[in-house]
Amino acid sequence: MESGVRTVALSTGISVPCFVQGNLEQIADDGGAPLLLLHAWGESRRSFGRLIASLPTFVMVAPDLRGHGEADKPESGYALSEIVMDVVALMDALDVQRAHVLGSSSGGYVAQQFAVTHPDLVASLTLVGTPLSLQGKPPFADAVEVLKDPISEDWVRDSLSWYRLLHAVPASYIDDRVKDGLAMPASIWKASLRGFYEAVPPTETGHISVPTLMLWGAHDHLVPRQHQETLARRIKGARLKVYEDTGHLVLWECPERVAGEAAGFIAELPKRPRLG
Known part of the structure; x- marks a missing residue:
């Protein structure tokens, strides 16, 4: 399966666009695994463009998750466990037996739950600005709950200020994230956020036993250092790297550095033969 964006029909009843870079069959035959990229709430696969x-x-494999980007937007199916079911169905549809999984922000929350419930499918985790817990309403939940269609571009731009940036980010990248936000109806903004804050935190439901790299910005006001250190302790052998001059949006601020960290981490891991 060669590079390009294709629409993938999932056994969970939805279709999602998925960017694929490289040959999935070849890497499996060579004993390796692709890198699966899981984007944050309110974003899309395109947020990984610079990485x-x-x-x-x-x-690499980078899908739009349910309700986001150009993926189908049903009214239901946004519980954390259901998003993980979509990820499992995507891997099955692409005949990917194992993947290195990189999740940004809440995409890393999905990745954690995926590793808890389907460790056989996960070769490693790279968690980028990822929370220990999203349980309980975040400060901005009330602003989301009163949203109505059509979503205002001004509202989406203002929502990006919830996340402090310490580095310059290209204006074109910001504009693209605004497009991501405008692609989501008000009902999906609400349902997808509720799916995160109503879920039991993944590491409270089971154990993560796969090799894990954690990348966190020291100026992250949404994910406190104490929570990040707790998450690192809960994942046996997890490696926590602190970016002292970065905030929550590590992927936005320094994608090249994240790419280098992830590549180095994955290169250290052993390959294993394809099963079946």
Whole structure:
């Protein structure tokens, strides 16, 4: 299966666009696994564009998650466990037996739950600005609950100020994240956020036993250092790297650095033969 964006029909009843870079069959035959990218709430696969550009030789898979980007937007199915079911169905549809999983922000929350419930499918985790817990309403939940269609571009731009940036981010990248926000109806903004804050935190439901790299910005006001250190302790052998001059949006602020960290981490891990 060669590079490109394709629409993938999932056994969970929805279709999602998925960017694939490289040959999935070849990497499996070689004993490796692709890198699966899981985007944050309110974003899309395109949020990984700058990271992908920094890893031109990597085999990668980057879908739009349910309700986001150009994925189908049913009214239901946004519980954390259901999003994980979509990820499992995507891997099955692409005949991917194992993947290295990189999740940004709440995408890393999905990745944690995926590793808890389907450790056989996860070769490793890279968690980028990822929370220990999203349980309980976040400060901005009330602003989301009163949203009505059509979503205002001004509202989406203002919502980006919830996340402090310490580095310059290209204006074109910000504009693209605004497009992501406008692609989501008000009902999906609400349902997808509730799916996160109503879920029991993944590491309270089971154990994560796969090799894990954690990348966290020291100026992250949404994910406190204490929570990040607790998450690192809960994942046996997890490696926590602190970016002292970065906030919550590590992927936005330094995608090239994230790409380098992830590539180095994955290169250290052993390959195993394809099963079946």
